[in-house]
Amino acid sequence: MIALTGAPERVEGSAILTEKFESFQGEGPWTGQRCAFVRFSRCNLKCGFCDTPESWDWSRYNPSEASEKAPVSELVSWVRERAADMMVITGGEPMLQQPAVAALARGAEGVRVQVETNGTVAPMRDLASRVDLWVVSPKLANSGMSYSARVKPDALAALAATGRAVFKFVVTDVSRDLDEIAQLVEEYELGPVWVMPEGTTRERVLDGMEALYAPATERGWNVSTRLHILTGAQ
């Protein structure tokens, strides 16, 4: 843990958020690490298995209740007050508000920054170099989205070119999804690869991990749990 002291430099702009909270990272390479989460509102996809529909599904949520506009300077102060050495910027799709993401990442100097993105938006150069870990989750056919909506080759190439990206795929059906992942990985030269079971219950996550372990190992991929589901954390 680091303690950040002193006033942050002036940070301009605002962001539309769903929520912010302290927890630990439940997924991907940095699983288990304590962090400050900043969840941006809005998304450019509508995945059937989405576990954060409150960030975009206005048929079920009222945007004026499910989101709030916040000055980035206030977010920076909030992150610094947490004294966590890692911030996770997530969504929705945070890259739809890239200037705000960049301002937040710059303002939280000294804090490691992880951005979770669906991989459809290429990062600006100054953001690409500030982010310590890009967790890119290209969506598969199991999302219900069209290929052209969910796979953006230029954005995937730009994220891969940062040298700090991992590619994490949500698996709903091991017998069907892994070949599709392999095809995307080969076509767009993505890696390292993480696969993670879809699911919002302990049983589903544990069953999914058990089913993924052997085939993922055979393919040279990593397996991610969903620790927040297993522990009931936020």
Ligand code: SF4
């Ligand atoms: S890209 Fe992520 S946040 Fe957006 S709809 Fe799909 S699962 Fe939900």
